[in-house]
Amino acid sequence: MSEGGSPATQIKALIAKAFAEQPRRGGRPDSTSPAAYEQKPAIQNALKLGGQSALAGVLLIGVRNALAGRNTGFLGPVGILTAVGATFAVTEAVVANQRETDDAMNGAAGACAAGFLLGLRSRSLPAAIGACTLMGGMMGMYDYTVNTGDRKKATQSGSGFFKPTAVIEAGKRAAEAEKPTAVVEEGKS
Numbered sequence: 001m002s003e004g005g006s007p008a009t010q011i012k013a014l015i016a017k018a019f020a021e022q023p024r025r026g027g028r029p030d031s032t033s034p035a036a037y038e039q040k041p042a043i044q045n046a047l048k049l050g051g052q053s054a055l056a057g058v059l060l061i062g063v064r065n066a067l068a069g070r071n072t073g074f075l076g077p078v079g080i081l082t083a084v085g086a087t088f089a090v091t092e093a094v095v096a097n098q099r100e101t102d103d104a105m106n107g108a109a110g111a112c113a114a115g116f117l118l119g120l121r122s123r124s125l126p127a128a129i130g131a132c133t134l135m136g137g138m139m140g141m142y143d144y145t146v147n148t149g150d151r152k153k154a155t156q157s158g159s160g161f162f163k164p165t166a167v168i169e170a171g172k173r174a175a176e177a178e179k180p181t182a183v184v185e186e187g188k189s
Contacts, residue, residue, distance in 0.1 A: 039097050040093040041093065042089070042097070043090075045090070045092070046086040046087075049089035050082045050085045052085060053081045053082050053084060053085025053086070056081060057077055057079075061073075061078060080117075083117060084114045085114075087113050088110040088113065091112075091114070103143070103144075104140045104141075104144035105140065107139045107143040108137070108140030108143070111135040111136045111138065112135060114135060115128075115131035115134060118135075119131035119132065
């Protein structure tokens with residue numbers, strides 16, 4: 001027999017070892033993850049963004065009422081803007097906390113939920129789905145293109161998608177060739 005006892009004992013030991021080294025929820029073990037994910041406070045973000053949206057709504061309605069010369073309604077638009085902002089913040093934080101990642105998908109999910117809420121205001125399911133798709137897609141593209149911190153680090157280290165071109169490589173080789181080298185002549189003192 002092999003070392004460690006019977007095959008059943010070896011299997012039990014392997015299972016116990018696998019459960020002891022269980023990866024975290026993101027699918028990667030803690031030892032290989034670049035940094036631990038920090039949970040986002042969903043309610044705090046919702047209150048903050050909902051309040052900011054309410055202030056934006058108050059300013060928007062104030063300007064609209066001033067330009068119209070009459071009162072065109074106040075609470076409806078302010079309420080929907082507050083709800084949209086809070087919905088976006090809660091959904092983005094919940095999705096990020098569930099996935100334990102901070103990437104463009106979180107913002108896309110939050111914007112989709114906010115767009116769906118805006119579309120429901122028109123009492124039309126196709127409008128809600130369209131607004132969800134439009135806002136989610138736009139926010140996802142925005143987050144993907146703006147949050148390039150990881151990609152910048154990867155391209156600076158040379159392991160990114162874009163490799164240096166042949167012209168840049170040739171320039172580097174030419175610069176290295178022009179460096180003066182010390183030559184020691186033998187026989188002369």
